[in-house]
Amino acid sequence: MKRISLVAAFVIGLFLVLVPAYVRSEVQSSATIAQQSLPTAAPQGEIDNFVKAKTDTEETDQESSKPASFDQVVKGTKQLKGLFTLYRDEAAGKLYAEIQPEQLNVNYLCTITMESGIGQGGIYGGLPLEDFLFTFRRVGNKLQFVVPNVFFRTRPGDPLQRSVKRSFSDSVLQALPIRSTHPKRKSFLVDLSPLFLSDLPGLSQSLSSMLGSSYSLDAGKSSFGPAQAFPLNVELESNYGFSAGAEGTPPPILSVLPNSKTFNLRVRYSLSRLPSNHNYRPRLADDRIGYFITAYQDFSDDSPRDPFVRYIQRWNLQKKEPKATLSPPEKPIVFWIENTVPLEYRDAVRDGALMWNKAFEQVGFKDAIEVRQMPDDAKWDPADVRYNTIRWLSSFDAGFLGMGPSRVNPLTGEILDADILIDASFARYAKEQYRSLEQSQQLESMPALMKLTGNPSLCSYGMGAYFLKQSMTAKPARDVSRGLKLLGNYDLCYGMEATRQLGIGAMSLSMLHNVTPRSSEMKQFVQSFLRSLIAHEVGHTLGLRHNFRASAMLTPAELNDPAITHQKGLVASVMDYSAVNLAPQGATQGDYFTQTIGPYDEWAIAYGYTPVDALVPQSETRLLEKIAGRAPEPALAYATDEDIYAGLDPLTNPFDLSGDLLTYAPWQMENAQKMWQRLDQSSPIAGESFSDVRLKFDEIFDYYFQYASFLTTYVGGQSFNRFKGGDVAGRLPFEPVPAEKQRQALALLQTHVFDANKFRFSPAFLNKLAPSRWSHWGEEPQIFSLDYPIHDRILLLQTVVLRELLQPDRLARLRDADLKTQSGQAFALPELFNTLQMAIWQDMIKPEDKLKLSSLRRGLQREYLKILTGMVLRTTPAPDDARTLAWYELKQLATALDRVLQRQGKDADTETKAHLEETRDRIAKTLDARLQTQ
Incomplete structure (x- = not known):
């Protein structure tokens, strides 16, 4: 009985913990769904709601230990007021951000740029690395740095909102512990080091691919660079130190570095508010005209033809004088x-x-x-x-x-x-x-x-x-x-x-x-x-x-x-x-x-x-x-x-x-x-x-x-x-x-x-x-x-051109030419094979008085033979009709070689004679091999 009571107590306790958590989760899910719901028509008011959607509830701090006061944490730091207020402690290498309650669950834009590189191997200063939407979401005693999933949307109020949210996940890039909460502003203070001194852009993996050797982020060599806060954006810079990977694995030799074992990269993070453009209207794309596209699937549209909504990417240009034929823009x-x-x-x-x-x-x-x-x-x-x-x-x-x-x-x-x-x-x-x-x-x-x-x-x-x-x-x-x-x-x-x-x-x-x-x-x-x-x-x-x-x-x-x-x-x-x-x-x-x-x-x-x-x-x-x-x-x-x-x-x-x-x-x-x-x-x-x-x-x-x-x-x-x-x-x-x-x-x-x-x-x-x-x-x-x-x-030039002419997709199109062209007007497979054979082997098909082939001619002929042999032996891809024609052309070539060697073989120079006899032998073995496989 005592054992059963313990189990029952555990179940009851678990129930009491999970039910409130489930309720809280449902409230958060509904808010996030609202963020991701955008109608096909996308009126501006609904876009604003999409951008600014947030939850009505806040979680209480579940930590048993009492956190330090706000003033204690920021004591001795330099305050930078802006979109997010920053607190900089340069001596300790710390950078804090104060997030206001109304800034939770609001979409912002993060833009990442490689501010300095090494000047070699694709690692160049000024290159854009990534840009994405993000939001701060409170979960317990942490603020999650979340990239919302904007690829799947519904119209506001559509019951499918919950289904879409359950089906497609957001991406949580980091969970930042709340260091303190301001007693009056109720704002949250978080340490940005776990986010912006980690390898957020995935540089380690990229460097390994580009430089051919493993490099990893060295926390001891990494630090914050300049930080600036403005009303609409915050600019942060991270100095990343990278060191060569596994011990015993030699790093690549990078000519631009004093020592290839280690280098530093500066990366800039721009965090900015999305514009509230009440006069901006997305424009639908058309595949007859080449624009970059922003696309999403609209689950509220049950049209079987195409579930995607596609907008072209363009600037918000509005006339300063709307009725004028020619007007400067409000904002050029x-x-x-x-x-x-x-x-x-x-x-x-x-x-x-x-x-x-x-x-x-x-x-x-x-x-x-x-x-x-x-x-x-x-x-x-x-x-x-x-x-x-x-x-x-x-x-x-x-x-x-x-x-x-x-x-x-x-x-x-x-x-x-x-x-x-x-x-x-x-x-x-x-x-x-x-x-x-x-x-x-x-x-x-x-x-x-x-x-x-x-x-x-x-x-x-x-x-x-x-x-x-x-x-x-x-x-x-x-x-x-x-x-x-x-x-x-x-x-x-x-x-x-x-x-x-x-x-x-x-x-x-x-x-x-x-x-x-x-x-x-x-x-x-x-x-x-x-x-x-x-x-x-x-x-x-x-x-x-x-x-x-x-x-x-x-x-x-x-x-x-x-x-x-x-x-x-x-x-x-x-x-x-x-x-x-x-x-x-x-x-x-x-x-x-x-x-x-x-x-x-x-x-x-x-x-x-x-x-x-x-x-x-x-x-x-x-x-x-x-x-x-x-x-x-x-x-x-x-x-x-x-x-x-x-x-x-x-x-x-x-x-x-x-x-x-x-x-x-x-x-x-x-x-x-x-x-x-x-x-x-x-x-x-x-x-x-x-x-x-x-x-x-x-x-x-x-x-x-x-x-x-x-x-x-x-x-x-x-x-x-x-x-x-x-x-x-x-x-x-x-x-x-x-x-x-x-x-x-x-x-x-x-x-x-x-x-x-x-x-x-x-x-x-x-x-x-x-x-x-x-x-x-x-x-x-x-x-x-x-x-x-x-x-x-x-x-090399001749080989590339010859292989391009005989590549499988081209041969397949020529095979289909009879079906796609009016009768008698097609250029078809047999003509291609015959033309190439006449061009490359004309010395055999129409021999001169003295048989002498240059080294270049012999090389081209060997390449031709290699390609056709691969088709016949099925070691290279080709349509069946092309394989048959390859077999036929090789057979015709073998006959021509026999005739030429019998008539002029004695007068040919040694290299030409050896080349022709070897070619004849290779053709014979290829044709025999194919017959044996049937």
């Missing part, structure tokens, strides 16, 4: 040029940002964007969320030229703050006329190899394009793009390929137009690039995504006609990744980079910023549909990052130009040939290193590589249009490339890639190409194979 978008920007570039930076006012004027805003200069004695910090800045970044190995992130209200899509970063080293790339490609000891073409390696990352959410070169070398691969994504979901633009465009443009000025690096012409060239770059990044801060179809607006002939390009631009949108425009041989050079926003940019701004007198987003539908309905106009074609990954559309590429690459690409390859010729004739000049000649040679080679890879997209290609029903009669989303253009692309590849005679360089030229011999921090000399690997370079 102001960019401050940071005082670190060199004097010689400030005008170009200003001009690039102000380009966009042309588009805003067309929707009724005068001077929507203003650009101001940050004084040298400014007291404010560029990372302060109250200022939009254009900042200069200094780094050792930055893989991007520009970056334009913005901070957005995740409830409505309203852009609140933006900062643009520019890599200061971009001008050096132009003035030196080249950029080193030797670090990886291997030459790659980024556009082609992104597909070949399965890494299509260009810019969004990481710098995969830049680090792709390193990941393909013999060094251990590093998941750098994953690491950078951990650092923050932002857009890193241009990158390595943009520096190459800048470098090749400067080289063309020097070699083809005799322009010196320090001349006024070169200065104008660099500033024209900078204006275009700034316009691109400002476009991102206005909410716009990339448009990789914009470069197809003009014909090749129109690109160098200033009467056209000064009015419309070189491209339909500065949101493309624009290649440098080099005029063909014998033509007058026009603009190198676009100097005005294009028709697409004006259209996109019209969709996002045209004032509409409506109460809710759905009321704007009629006008927005009228604007978006212009999508079929050629200059408004839109394709963004996810559209380029498949390699489907030959006009959707980064760093291309013109709507006719079949004309423009050969022009650029001929320009490359001419620059090689000039390099051979005039380099090195007196005092110039032979290693500089090698670097320039590679730079030209990569430019050649780039345009050769574009031609492959015509084979099996299709235009992809983002039309909707009723937009235009007679046009469909997919439009196959005409068969004649596909044949023309293959013929150009045969002439410019597969024919090794295009790469006949004089022995003296090749023997000039010496590597650098500097050996010190930041410079690692090449040790093995000092001579230039010309055979490997050319074979």
Whole structure:
């Protein structure tokens, strides 16, 4: 009986504890649900309720020990009054925050920025790390730092609110003990150290990914930096010390550090109040126009078609004079040029940002964007969320030229703050006329190899394009793009390929137009690039995504006609990744980079910023549909990052130009040939290193590589249009490339890639190409194979192009061509296989009197054999029809080899004869192996 009584007492006691806790939990859940409930229409009053929702109950302190008095805890500290009042004890390294009762369960914005980096490996000062909503929620004797879940919402009062709250969790990042409660204000004092001196941004994991070695946060080396409190925001800085990980594991060798075992990073936390914009109305998105999107699932909408509500991200622009045709905004978008920007570039930076006012004027805003200069004695910090800045970044190995992130209200899509970063080293790339490609000891073409390696990352959410070169070398691969994504979901633009465009443009000025690096012409060239770059990044801060179809607006002939390009631009949108425009041989050079926003940019701004007198987003539908309905106009074609990954559309590429690459690409390859010729004739000049000649040679080679890879997209290609029903009669989303253009692309590849005679360089030229011999921090000399690997370079180009032509997705599209093209008009699989076999094995199919194959021809033939053998043996993916054709072509080739060896084998040189006999033997074994498996 005694045992039963003890159990009963325990159960009763547990019941008495849990029931009140359950009731309290339900009260808190209801309040949090109210925070997350936002109707599809999202009237402003309901948004305000969503932002300011809070509980009506407070929990009592359950600690048995009596806490210290408020005055005792803050004794000797420095008080900083602002959004949250701070108490700073610098001697003890403590930082407290006073949270008022009315500030509980209210949404605020946290923005995290890397204030200082190490200048290498993607760890750069000024990079945005993360931004999110947060709220303080009291639970017992602690204040939880909570990130509310805003991805799932319901209308206020909908019974589904409770279900949604139970189904989808918030994220509690930290629970801060309440050190004291003020006796009069009833406010709560918390120590911020557990939150902001912990690894809140997840830097340890990111550093391990990016630097290839484990680094952990060292609490003994970490401390608070400057802290400032303002009425609408609080600015905190944390100095994080990081040390190399597990003992016995050597850290990476970081050239920029005195000791790679340890370094410090400064991280800024901006805590700000969300604006109470009673006149801001979210605007619904349309996938025909490229805006960044804030999306959530509306569980109050039971429409089976699409549960998502999508808002575009844009600034809150309101006319000062609503009825005026052209009016200044109540609050313009102001960019401050940071005082670190060199004097010689400030005008170009200003001009690039102000380009966009042309588009805003067309929707009724005068001077929507203003650009101001940050004084040298400014007291404010560029990372302060109250200022939009254009900042200069200094780094050792930055893989991007520009970056334009913005901070957005995740409830409505309203852009609140933006900062643009520019890599200061971009001008050096132009003035030196080249950029080193030797670090990886291997030459790659980024556009082609992104597909070949399965890494299509260009810019969004990481710098995969830049680090792709390193990941393909013999060094251990590093998941750098994953690491950078951990650092923050932002857009890193241009990158390595943009520096190459800048470098090749400067080289063309020097070699083809005799322009010196320090001349006024070169200065104008660099500033024209900078204006275009700034316009691109400002476009991102206005909410716009990339448009990789914009470069197809003009014909090749129109690109160098200033009467056209000064009015419309070189491209339909500065949101493309624009290649440098080099005029063909014998033509007058026009603009190198676009100097005005294009028709697409004006259209996109019209969709996002045209004032509409409506109460809710759905009321704007009629006008927005009228604007978006212009999508079929050629200059408004839109394709963004996810559209380029498949390699489907030959006009959707980064760093291309013109709507006719079949004309423009050969022009650029001929320009490359001419620059090689000039390099051979005039380099090195007196005092110039032979290693500089090698670097320039590679730079030209990569430019050649780039345009050769574009031609492959015509084979099996299709235009992809983002039309909707009723937009235009007679046009469909997919439009196959005409068969004649596909044949023309293959013929150009045969002439410019597969024919090794295009790469006949004089022995003296090749023997000039010496590597650098500097050996010190930041410079690692090449040790093995000092001579230039010309055979490997050319074979790499041929291999990439050949594999791209025979990659599985392209073969599948060609297999489907008969079903998607009118009878008799398709370019199909058999023609591709036959054309390639004739081009690569023409020596066997139509042998010359004397049989002699060069080493380059033998290498290409081996690669072809390897690809087809993989198809036949099923070791590589391919459609079954392609495997059958591969088997057929190998059988035909074996017959041709037998015939040639019988007739001319005795006269062939030893290398050619050995190559042909080995090839015949490999084909025989492949065909036999396949027969045995059936």
